[in-house]
Amino acid sequence: MAAPMIDPELFDQLRAKIEHDTVIRKELDKIVDDLSQAVSYTQGLLSRIHSTPRSKYSTLLPQIEEGIKKEIENVGTLATFASQHPYYKYNYKWTRTVQDAIATVLLTVWLGGRSAESQVGEVGRLLKLEDIGQVFGVPVNLKDQDAFHITIEDYLLGLIAIVEDLSRLAMNSVTLGDYDIAVRISSFIKDLHAGFQVLNLKNDILRKRVDSIKYSLKKAEDVVYDLSLRNLIPAKMEE
Amino acid sequence: MSGFKRDRHGNAKRHDGPKPSPKKIERNAFTPMFEQLRDELDAHHDRRDRLGKASRDVTALSKKIIFSLQRVREIDEQLPQDIQTEVDSRLAEISKLLATIAPEVQGVNRYRYSRSLVCLEELVEAMTFHHYLKTQTLVKPEQLEPMMRLLVQQGPVAAEDEVMANTSTEQPVEKTELPTIGLTDEDYLYGVFDLTGEMMRFATTTSALTGKLASRGEGEDARNIVQDMHELGSFFEMLPARSFTWEKKLEVTRQSVQKVEKLGYDLKVRGSERPKGWVPDLSSGDQPETED
Numbered sequence: 001m002a003a004p005m006i007d008p009e010l011f012d013q014l015r016a017k018i019e020h021d022t023v024i025r026k027e028l029d030k031i032v033d034d035l036s037q038a039v040s041y042t043q044g045l046l047s048r049i050h051s052t053p054r055s056k057y058s059t060l061l062p063q064i065e066e067g068i069k070k071e072i073e074n075v076g077t078l079a080t081f082a083s084q085h086p087y088y089k090y091n092y093k094w095t096r097t098v099q100d101a102i103a104t105v106l107l108t109v110w111l112g113g114r115s116a117e118s119q120v121g122e123v124g125r126l127l128k129l130e131d132i133g134q135v136f137g138v139p140v141n142l143k144d145q146d147a148f149h150i151t152i153e154d155y156l157l158g159l160i161a162i163v164e165d166l167s168r169l170a171m172n173s174v175t176l177g178d179y180d181i182a183v184r185i186s187s188f189i190k191d192l193h194a195g196f197q198v199l200n201l202k203n204d205i206l207r208k209r210v211d212s213i214k215y216s217l218k219k220a221e222d223v224v225y226d227l228s229l230r231n232l233i234p235a236k237m238e239e
Numbered sequence: 240m241s242g243f244k245r246d247r248h249g250n251a252k253r254h255d256g257p258k259p260s261p262k263k264i265e266r267n268a269f270t271p272m273f274e275q276l277r278d279e280l281d282a283h284h285d286r287r288d289r290l291g292k293a294s295r296d297v298t299a300l301s302k303k304i305i306f307s308l309q310r311v312r313e314i315d316e317q318l319p320q321d322i323q324t325e326v327d328s329r330l331a332e333i334s335k336l337l338a339t340i341a342p343e344v345q346g347v348n349r350y351r352y353s354r355s356l357v358c359l360e361e362l363v364e365a366m367t368f369h370h371y372l373k374t375q376t377l378v379k380p381e382q383l384e385p386m387m388r389l390l391v392q393q394g395p396v397a398a399e400d401e402v403m404a405n406t407s408t409e410q411p412v413e414k415t416e417l418p419t420i421g422l423t424d425e426d427y428l429y430g431v432f433d434l435t436g437e438m439m440r441f442a443t444t445t446s447a448l449t450g451k452l453a454s455r456g457e458g459e460d461a462r463n464i465v466q467d468m469h470e471l472g473s474f475f476e477m478l479p480a481r482s483f484t485w486e487k488k489l490e491v492t493r494q495s496v497q498k499v500e501k502l503g504y505d506l507k508v509r510g511s512e513r514p515k516g517w518v519p520d521l522s523s524g525d526q527p528e529t530e531d
Contacts, residue, residue, distance in 0.1 A: 005467045006377045006474055013380075017424055018479050088350035128272055141279060146347040152276055194265055195273040200281055 024085060028093045031081055035074035036097045042067030042104045046165075049111065050172040054181065057120045061113040068108060068135075071101045075136045079148040087146055095154055102150070102158030105135055107165060110188075124184055129155045153206060160196075160209045163189055167216035170223045179227055180234050186220040193217050286343055290355040293340045297333050297358035301365040304329045305437055308368055312445055314375045314455045326369065330390065331397040333362065337387075338394020341417050349421055359422060363430025368437045375455040375462065377434075377471070380427045388419040428481075432488040435471055438464060439495035446502050465503035472496040 045064045052060050078094060106127055108114060114135075115121025133140035133150055142149035166189060170182040193213050201207040227233050243251035307325040311318055318326070344352060366386060370378040394417065442464045445453045452463035475489055 003374075003376055005375065005462060005470045007379055010377070010379050011474060011477065014424075014428070015478055018481060021424070021481075022479065086350040087347055088353070126269065129276070142347060144346070152279055156276065191267040191269055194267055195269040198270060198273040199277045200284070202284055 024090070025093070027081060028078075028090055031074070031078050032094045032097050035071065035078060035094070035101065038067065038070040038074050039097060039100045039104060042071060043100070046104060046107060049169055051176075053176050054123075054173075054178055057112060061108065061111065061120055064104075064108050065113055068105055068114070071104065072136055075101060075138065079136075079138050083147040087142075087148060091151075095151075098150065099154050099158040099161065101136075102132055102155060103161035103165075105132060106159060107162040110162070110166075123181060124188060126188075132158075156196075156206060157209060159192070160213060163192060163213050163216045167219040170220045174223055174227065179232050182220070182223050182227065183233060186217075186224045189213070189217050189220050286348075287352060287355050290340055290343060290352050293336045294355055294358040297336050298361045300329045300333050300336075301358065301361040304365040305368060308365075308372060309437070309440060309444065311372050311441070312448060314372055314453050316373050318372065331393075334390045334394040334397045336394070337391045337420055338417055341391045341394075341420050344420055345418050350423075353423065356426075359420070359426040360430045360433070363422065363426050364433040364437065367431055367434045368441075371434070371438065371467075372441075375467065377431065380422065380424075383422055383427070384419070387422060391419050392417050428478075429484070429488060431471075432475065432492055435468065435492045435495045438468060438471075439498050442468070442499045442502055446506055450506070452503060452506060463503070465499050468496045468499040 042064060045060070045067050048060055075098070078098075082090060082094070105114075109125050109127050110123065112120040112123050112125070115125075127135070129140050129150065129152060132155055136150065139145075139147065139149040140155070141152055166185045170185040173179075173181045173185075196210045196213060199206075199210070201210060224233070245251055304326050307322050307329070308318075310322055317323075344356065363383065366383060367378050370376070370382075442453055445451075445464075452465055454461050454463040472492060475492055480486060480489070
């Protein structure tokens with residue numbers, strides 16, 4: 001009796017694997033969707049910075065921090081579920097949303113939020129990759145283990161995402177009469193731009209986004225230029 | 240590709256030489272952070288490039304194995320010696336390459352670099368085709384796993400001795416510490432999809448040259464390649480679709496199944512018309528000798 005071409009068990013095996021994979025993807029869609037909603041809400045709150053003078057940050061920033069708390073919760077759920085599976089098998093599902101979440105945290109902290117003191121902290125604080133990991137309670141740049149973590153790429157793309165927002169804020173804060181922060185923003189973007197030039201970039205999405213920084217840089221520098229023309233730069237500013 | 244890319248100062252950028260001189264940047268508070276990130280990203284890109292190179296080589300060697308196998312004329316446990324020797328020597332080359340990359344595709348890296356490891360799909364295609372020609376069955380993923388392990392672990396042996404490592408003998412191989420390379424579900428499934436293409440080519444060639452459908456046995460219950468193609472085709476139709484690539488490969492498989500169906504029909508209907516020993520004039524490929 002000739003052996004069958006295909007072992008009858010093989011079909012059930014493979015179908016079970018494929019169905020299991022589908023279940024995982026569906027669950028991930030749901031979890032990422034929850035995170036995405038938390039991110040959208042926080043981004044919405046953050047959009048108010050363009051119309052809120054710094055004196056009112058003590059009211060606004062705590063609200064934003066509440067939004068961030070929800071993001072952290074959702075990332076925790078994602079981390080728990082995703083860690084059961086190979087990270088890079090499914091990371092395409094959450095990478096964009098995680099970048100956006102990172103961006104909200106970076107921007108909030110830069111504006112003085114989430115500081116150690118009970119009041120609004122200093123402007124200009126940049127969180128590093130490791131700090132972001134601590135905020136969300138997950139590892140970063142994990143190499144010796146296959147579990148959920150935040151990658152260098154996600155951090156850098158999240159960082160680039162706030163640059164455009166900040167250049168816009170430079171303009172809008174001048175409208176609100178705050179010239180000091182415009183100068184700080186311009187200096188910050190200039191430093192970031194120089195920092196990104198240190199990287200050896202390949203022809204990928206990171207490279208594309210890095211290229212876009214120069215437009216935000218120009219926008220911010222134009223604002224500072226306008227101020228300096230009219231002698232509006234605060235005298236005590238260190239450049 | 241010859242020549243070097245040059246930067247805007249006219250200095251050649253060499254990827255195989257020392258790194259280009261550091262760019263002139265003004266240091267600021269963030270520079271150390273970016274330098275660290277740069278080092279990490281460089282290591283990642285370098286690894287990806289290494290794996291990509293090895294993958295291209297393994298792909299080429301796998302294709303050569305398949306070409307050799309397409310010279311087989313009948314399904315039999317023993318392949319013709321010259322073909323088996325060629326296959327073994329290609330496998331030894333593949334072994335060496337897999338051994339060099341195995342340590343770099345463990346744990347989290349296995350899926351991190353899966354786009355650089357398309358060679359595994361091609362290798363599955365070659366191994367499943369090899370297995371089919373010997374046994375007329377579809378090899379299972381769990382049967383491929385020890386084969387992969389052996390391939391990887393014989394790599395250093397093959398490199399040292401330059402002796403053809405015959406993976407089908409019982410020679411005790413010095414077990415090395417090298418970890419195996421895992422085959423993903425996709426490696427297996429897409430490799431088997433592509434196998435149907437090779438089976439179709441094999442069916443076409445052998446039915447033209449032998450006037451019979453490829454089959455292992457002669458008895459009542461012996462299956463032939465038309466039945467095998469039907470079984471594989473239905474197998475894939477029944478599995479839940481996974482992706483756009485799946486649909487594309489499924490469509491190609493359907494075409495292959497239909498081509499083989501036609502072969503079966505032609506042989507059935509026209510086989511009786513053909514004088515003994517006559518073979519058709521093939522419009523492509525080798526021209527077989529006709530006997531009078």
